[in-house]
Amino acid sequence: MINLLNTTRVTKWLVSGPPFLYLTLFFLLPSLIMVVASFRYPGDYGGLAPLFGVEPGKETGLTLETYRFFFSDFIYTQIFIKSFGVAMASTLVCLLMAYPLALLIAHSPRKHRDFMVLLVILPFASNFLIRVYAWMIILGPQSAFSLAVNHLLGWFGIAPVPLLFSSFAVLVGMVYVHLPFMVLPLYTNLEKHDPVLLDAAQDLGANAWNRFWKVTWPLSLPGVYSGAALVFIPVLGMFAIPDILGGTGDILIGNLIKDQFLGTRDWPFGSTLSIMLTIAVLLLAGITAMISRQGVRQ
Amino acid sequence: MxxxxxxxxxxxxxxxxxxxxxxxxxxxxxxxxxxxxxxxxxxLNWYRVLFNDEQMIRAAVNSLTIAVVSGLVATALGTMAGIAIHRYKPKLLPFMVITPVAMPEILLGVSLLLFFIQVMNLTLGMLSIIIAHITFCIGFVAIVVRARLAGMDESIFEAARDLGATPWQTFKLVTFPLIMPGVIAGALMSFTLSIDDFVITFFTVGVGVSTLPLQIYSMIKIAVTPEVNAVSTLLMLLTLTTIIIASKFAPDTLRGAMK
The missing domain is CATH 1.20.5 (Single alpha-helices involved in coiled-coils or other helix-helix interfaces)
Structure with missing residues (x-):
C-alpha cells in the first residue's frame, strides 16, 4: 500500500514537475524580477544599476523614485487615460459590430452555425501584422477608399483629411484585430438561450424591441462581459498598432513601455509602467469576474 | 425591413x-x-523578388526552426500540464499556464527581456526567442489536451488499473492514444502561434537575428512594396493549411483556443 502511494506521488511529480519548473523559471521568476526592477535605479548605460554599491557616490539599492516620477509628470497619467479611452472605444465598436453577427449566427439553422463561426475565425488565422498592413493599404492617401472619403467630405466643404497615421486608423486597426474575440463569447452565450422565452414574451405582447431589450440583452450580459474583457485587455497593452497606423500623438501605454526598454533604456521606469499596466489588467479581470458572478447569482 | x-x-x-x-x-x-x-x-514579379530576397529567406528559415523546436518542447510540456491539471487538480499550475496567454503580450516580452539580460546574462538570439515562445505555447497545448481529457469516461482508466496495468502502461496504452488528436492539434497550434508571433519575439530578439514577422514589420515601417503582399499571401496559405490539418484532428480546437 505504501509502495503504491509512493508510485502515485512519484508519477504526480513526474507529470506536473517539468511544466511547473519551466513556468516558474520563465514566467513567475521574470515577473517577480520585474517587480523588483521597478524599485531600482537605472544603470549608467541603460539597464539597471547594481543593487549593492561598489563605487562611492553611486545610487544603489531600492527606491520609490520611479513611482514618484510617474505621478510627478501628468503626461504619464494622461497616456494611461488615453489608452483606457482607446480600449473603451474599441470595445464599444467591437460590441456594436459583433452583437448583430453573433445574434444572426445563433438564430441560424444548426447545420450552418459552425461554418459561420469558422468564417469569423479564419481571418484571425492570418498574421497580426498582415491584418494591420492591410489597413495601411486601404487608408493610404492614394487608395480608392481615402479618395472617396475625401471626395465626400469635399461636398460638405471639409478640407481633405489624411486617414492613415491618425487616431482613427488606430481605432480601425484595434477593432479589426480584436473583433473575433467579441463575436465568439457572445455567440457561445446567445446560442444557449431558450427560444421559448422569446415566444413567451411575444405572447405576453412584447414587441420586437422589448423582446430584445428585456429578454435577450440581460441574458447575454455574461457573454458581453467576457467579450469586453477579451478586447479591452489586449488593446490596453498594444503597441504595434499605434506604432504602425498611428500618428505622432498616438502614444499608448504599450508604446511608452516599449520605448523605455528598447529606446531610452530606462528599465526601472519601464518596469514601473509594466507593473502599472499589470495592476490595471488585474483590476479589470477582477471586476469582470465579479460582475459576471453577480449576474449568475441573479 | x-x-x-x-x-x-x-x-x-x-x-x-x-x-x-x-x-x-x-x-x-x-x-x-x-x-x-x-x-x-x-x-508574378513580387514573388520572384521575394524568393531572391536573401534576408527574407534567412528570416523564414529562422521562423521555421523556432516554430518547430518551440512547438515540440511546448507540446511535451503542455501535454504534461494538461494531464496534471486534469488528474491532480493542482492550485497554482492552472494559473501559471493560463496567465502568460491571457495577459497583454508586451508584459511577457519585457519581463523575459529583463530576465535574460539581467539574471541569465544570455546573449539574445534564437535561444531566447525559443524559450519565450515555449512559455506562451504551453498554455494553448494544455487547454486543448485538458479539454480532450475532460470529455472522457474515467472508467476506462480504472478498468486499465483493475486489469493490473502500471501507471506507465496505462498512460502508454490507454491515455496517450486517446489524447493523441488533442496533442497533435496542440502541436500544430503552437507551430502557428510561434510562426506568427511578433510582440514577444520583438522584445527577445538579438542583433543579427530576424524572423518573418520582424522582417514584415521592418518592411512596412520603412518602405512598403508589394513584396510584403507576396510574403503575406504565402504566410496566410501556410497558416491556413496548418489550421485545416489541426481541425481535422480536433474539430473543437479552434473554438477551444478562442475561449
Missing amino acids: NRSSWLWSISALVYAFLYVPLIIVVVYSFNDSRLNAEWVGFT
Whole structure:
C-alpha cells in the first residue's frame, strides 16, 4: 500500500514537475524580477544599476523614485487615460459590430452555425501584422477608399483629411484585430438561450424591441462581459498598432513601455509602467469576474 | 425591413469588413505596380523578388526552426500540464499556464527581456526567442489536451488499473492514444502561434537575428512594396493549411483556443 502511494506521488511529480519548473523559471521568476526592477535605479548605460554599491557616490539599492516620477509628470497619467479611452472605444465598436453577427449566427439553422463561426475565425488565422498592413493599404492617401472619403467630405466643404497615421486608423486597426474575440463569447452565450422565452414574451405582447431589450440583452450580459474583457485587455497593452497606423500623438501605454526598454533604456521606469499596466489588467479581470458572478447569482 | 433581413445586412457588412482587407493584400501581391493603389496588370514579379530576397529567406528559415523546436518542447510540456491539471487538480499550475496567454503580450516580452539580460546574462538570439515562445505555447497545448481529457469516461482508466496495468502502461496504452488528436492539434497550434508571433519575439530578439514577422514589420515601417503582399499571401496559405490539418484532428480546437 505504501509502495503504491509512493508510485502515485512519484508519477504526480513526474507529470506536473517539468511544466511547473519551466513556468516558474520563465514566467513567475521574470515577473517577480520585474517587480523588483521597478524599485531600482537605472544603470549608467541603460539597464539597471547594481543593487549593492561598489563605487562611492553611486545610487544603489531600492527606491520609490520611479513611482514618484510617474505621478510627478501628468503626461504619464494622461497616456494611461488615453489608452483606457482607446480600449473603451474599441470595445464599444467591437460590441456594436459583433452583437448583430453573433445574434444572426445563433438564430441560424444548426447545420450552418459552425461554418459561420469558422468564417469569423479564419481571418484571425492570418498574421497580426498582415491584418494591420492591410489597413495601411486601404487608408493610404492614394487608395480608392481615402479618395472617396475625401471626395465626400469635399461636398460638405471639409478640407481633405489624411486617414492613415491618425487616431482613427488606430481605432480601425484595434477593432479589426480584436473583433473575433467579441463575436465568439457572445455567440457561445446567445446560442444557449431558450427560444421559448422569446415566444413567451411575444405572447405576453412584447414587441420586437422589448423582446430584445428585456429578454435577450440581460441574458447575454455574461457573454458581453467576457467579450469586453477579451478586447479591452489586449488593446490596453498594444503597441504595434499605434506604432504602425498611428500618428505622432498616438502614444499608448504599450508604446511608452516599449520605448523605455528598447529606446531610452530606462528599465526601472519601464518596469514601473509594466507593473502599472499589470495592476490595471488585474483590476479589470477582477471586476469582470465579479460582475459576471453577480449576474449568475441573479 | 423585418428583423431578420436587418440582421443579415449588418452581418454581411461585418463579414465584408473582415475579408475585404485580406483580399486586397492578396490581390495586390499579383499587381504589376510598386504602389498598392490601383490595379495595373497581373504579374508574378513580387514573388520572384521575394524568393531572391536573401534576408527574407534567412528570416523564414529562422521562423521555421523556432516554430518547430518551440512547438515540440511546448507540446511535451503542455501535454504534461494538461494531464496534471486534469488528474491532480493542482492550485497554482492552472494559473501559471493560463496567465502568460491571457495577459497583454508586451508584459511577457519585457519581463523575459529583463530576465535574460539581467539574471541569465544570455546573449539574445534564437535561444531566447525559443524559450519565450515555449512559455506562451504551453498554455494553448494544455487547454486543448485538458479539454480532450475532460470529455472522457474515467472508467476506462480504472478498468486499465483493475486489469493490473502500471501507471506507465496505462498512460502508454490507454491515455496517450486517446489524447493523441488533442496533442497533435496542440502541436500544430503552437507551430502557428510561434510562426506568427511578433510582440514577444520583438522584445527577445538579438542583433543579427530576424524572423518573418520582424522582417514584415521592418518592411512596412520603412518602405512598403508589394513584396510584403507576396510574403503575406504565402504566410496566410501556410497558416491556413496548418489550421485545416489541426481541425481535422480536433474539430473543437479552434473554438477551444478562442475561449
